[in-house]
Amino acid sequence: MKTTVIGAYPKVGDDAAAQELRRALHRHDRGEIADGDLDAAYDATTRAAIKEIEEAGVDVTNDGQIRWDDPLAPFARAWGGVSRGPLERFYDNNTYFRQPVIKGPIRADGLTLVKDFAFARAAVTRAELKGAVCGPLTFATLAEDRHFPSLEKRVLAVADAVAAEIRGLKDAGATLVDVEDPALVALPAHIELAREAYGRIAGAGVAICLVTYFFPPDRILESLASFRVAQIALDVRSRETTALGRLDAFPKATTIVLGAVDARNTRLETPDEVARLAEGALRLVSPDRLWLAPTTSLEYLPRDVARAKLAALVAGAKSAGGVEA
Amino acid sequence: MSEVLPTTTVGSFGKPDYLTKARSQHARGKLGTTELEELERKATAEWIRRQEQLGLDVLVDGEMYRGDMVAYFAERLEGFKIGGLVRAYGNRYYHKPIIAGRVKRPAPMTVSWFEYTQSLTSKPVKGMLTGPYTLLDWSYNEAYPTRREAALALAEVVREEAEDLERAGATYIQIDEPAIHARPEEIDIAIEAMGLVTQNLKAKTISHICYGDFAAIYPRVLELPVDQLDLAMANYGYRWLDLFEREPFTKELAIGIVDVHAHETETVAEAAEGIRKGLRFVPADRLWPHPDCGLKTRTVDECMEKCRIVVEATKVVRKELAKVPA
Numbered sequence: 001m002k003t004t005v006i007g008a009y010p011k012v013g014d015d016a017a018a019q020e021l022r023r024a025l026h027r028h029d030r031g032e033i034a035d036g037d038l039d040a041a042y043d044a045t046t047r048a049a050i051k052e053i054e055e056a057g058v059d060v061t062n063d064g065q066i067r068w069d070d071p072l073a074p075f076a077r078a079w080g081g082v083s084r085g086p087l088e089r090f091y092d093n094n095t096y097f098r099q100p101v102i103k104g105p106i107r108a109d110g111l112t113l114v115k116d117f118a119f120a121r122a123a124v125t126r127a128e129l130k131g132a133v134c135g136p137l138t139f140a141t142l143a144e145d146r147h148f149p150s151l152e153k154r155v156l157a158v159a160d161a162v163a164a165e166i167r168g169l170k171d172a173g174a175t176l177v178d179v180e181d182p183a184l185v186a187l188p189a190h191i192e193l194a195r196e197a198y199g200r201i202a203g204a205g206v207a208i209c210l211v212t213y214f215f216p217p218d219r220i221l222e223s224l225a226s227f228r229v230a231q232i233a234l235d236v237r238s239r240e241t242t243a244l245g246r247l248d249a250f251p252k253a254t255t256i257v258l259g260a261v262d263a264r265n266t267r268l269e270t271p272d273e274v275a276r277l278a279e280g281a282l283r284l285v286s287p288d289r290l291w292l293a294p295t296t297s298l299e300y301l302p303r304d305v306a307r308a309k310l311a312a313l314v315a316g317a318k319s320a321g322g323v324e325a
Numbered sequence: 326m327s328e329v330l331p332t333t334t335v336g337s338f339g340k341p342d343y344l345t346k347a348r349s350q351h352a353r354g355k356l357g358t359t360e361l362e363e364l365e366r367k368a369t370a371e372w373i374r375r376q377e378q379l380g381l382d383v384l385v386d387g388e389m390y391r392g393d394m395v396a397y398f399a400e401r402l403e404g405f406k407i408g409g410l411v412r413a414y415g416n417r418y419y420h421k422p423i424i425a426g427r428v429k430r431p432a433p434m435t436v437s438w439f440e441y442t443q444s445l446t447s448k449p450v451k452g453m454l455t456g457p458y459t460l461l462d463w464s465y466n467e468a469y470p471t472r473r474e475a476a477l478a479l480a481e482v483v484r485e486e487a488e489d490l491e492r493a494g495a496t497y498i499q500i501d502e503p504a505i506h507a508r509p510e511e512i513d514i515a516i517e518a519m520g521l522v523t524q525n526l527k528a529k530t531i532s533h534i535c536y537g538d539f540a541a542i543y544p545r546v547l548e549l550p551v552d553q554l555d556l557a558m559a560n561y562g563y564r565w566l567d568l569f570e571r572e573p574f575t576k577e578l579a580i581g582i583v584d585v586h587a588h589e590t591e592t593v594a595e596a597a598e599g600i601r602k603g604l605r606f607v608p609a610d611r612l613w614p615h616p617d618c619g620l621k622t623r624t625v626d627e628c629m630e631k632c633r634i635v636v637e638a639t640k641v642v643r644k645e646l647a648k649v650p651a
């Protein structure tokens with residue numbers, strides 16, 4: 001049973017040394033440091049995040065998304081035809097994102113994350129590295145659209161752009177890419193449209209983890225199970241859900257990435273709680289098809305709590321590891 | 326209030342530079358609490374004078390003594406811990422509170438500020454509180470088994486504070502719930518909790534709601550037991566008014582007619598048009614023009630300009646209404 005992370009890792013901690021990036025951004029805003037100095041701060045913070053995740057014993061990491069202002073920002077910045085609009089609340093969090101504004105056909109060169117991925121590849125020492133992109137339904141439904149005549153056309157155009165980014169990551173060496181798409185479970189009515197979008201993404205030729213969080217997949221679980229993805233991440237902590245008892249709906253080849261520690265509450269799970277949750281899943285899924293993760297980005301937590309959550313996750317996975325399927 | 330279209334503001338104003346500096350010195354241990362409070366009182370008195378000069382009808386203390394609308398209360402309630410830094414957006418971080426034990430109010434939290442501010446003016450000053458649902462939603466809940474239980478416990482301490490404000494003479498009490506649409510499926514919890522807060526109050530009660538999907542909680546939000554809903558409208562191009570076409574709006578409406586997150590301010594004509602839009606759904610004696618949201622992110626001059634536009638636009642529309650024969 002492997003452990004992994006999802007989304008962004010906290011960019012700053014509470015001690016002064018862990019606030020280098022925050023200070024660098026302030027100073028960059030005031031014109032006191034050059035772009036290169038800010039870049040160096042991003043790099044140092046990325047290295048530190050990867051180091052903390054590895055030290056916690058996590059098997060598969062991402063780059064911590066230290067350069068991401070929000071889950072849509074790198075794409076809204078890079079893609080042609082898209083600009084960034086006002087601040088909006090990101091689902092049910094007291095966390096805000098810049099709303100992408102689609103003003104024309106979306107143009108993606110697929111290189112948005114390539115440099116970051118290459119940097120992270122050099123930074124990891126022990127863990128496997130995976131890539132991550134925004135989900136097409138999430139981007140399309142959170143954007144303001146001044147161009148496309150319908151939601152369908154918008155979602156599919158975003159899916160093509162996302163597929164280009166995934167191909168870029170694949171060329172940079174990624175073998176697994178998370179597609180973070182909470183809209184799938186937030187807006188289950190669009191499940192068939194999402195299926196079409198994921199059909200396009202499947203063509204990118206790399207293993208995809210379809211990452212859902214914040215909301216339960218209950219209403220669309222069987223539909224989700226028929227998506228052609230290698231992995232699916234489920235948040236079984238944020239709200240009441242029946243998903244844990246229905247994991248046998250997923251095909252034998254699909255890996256379940258179970259959100260086993262709540263990344264949106266400081267209350268710390270014990271390794272035993274994590275193990276019990278995993279053992280519940282292991283009744284329906286074999287250990288080689290079950291990974292454990294935080295429910296979502298650890299950036300919803302203070303950094304010291306994020307670290308403690310990862311420690312509980314890893315300890316829980318180890319103690320559940322011996323259980324027979 | 327004899328005048329139609331009474332004007333007010335949402336609660337916070339920009340802090341003068343000397344206070345911003347003093348707060349950061351205080352945070353670094355380089356300025357005493359008494360000295361800081363002296364400056365907070367000075368800044369409060371300045372804002373009362375400015376609001377009177379502007380001609381606003383119902384005043385606020387401007388929240389010169391608060392940083393964050395949840396942390397201020399969390400720091401004064403038993404049961405809360407102040408957590409580590411969490412990012413809100415961009416490079417903005419805040420200390421997200423943790424409900425770590427049963428919540429209690431050891432002492433009044435805002436009453437002395439209300440008394441001081443009201444002593445400076447003959448116009449009514451609003452008592453300003455954060456609602457129980459928002460206190461819950463913007464904190465981590467480690468202590469209560471369910472979100473409902475946490476919200477109801479928080480409602481109890483907010484009720485105590487609101488009743489103390491009323492005893493101190495507040496005739497307007499605002500209990501803000503900007504997080505109310507965070508989880509639309511929990512609107513019943515927000516309504517139940519607010520009911521506990523306002524059940525014994527005779528003061529006019531108000532709740533400010535902003536930044537979220539208001540459509541997702543309309544018309545259920547009309548069951549929130551307050552007299553007045555206070556809504557950001559200009560920032561949203563007044564689109565929430567369309568909802569009132571289908572389901573009539575039944576409360577008093579404080580209508581946001583200037584966007585607070587832009588440095589530039591709407592013209593008097595644009596703001597007046599916003600009021601006229603509101604008048605299609607709410608009569609003039611129940612419609613309160615004001616800025617969209619608290620003005621704490623703006624400079625003092627920007628705050629003044631935005632409030633001036635609100636007052637001028639209101640005068641324009643009041644004149645039009647006076648011309649129309651009853």
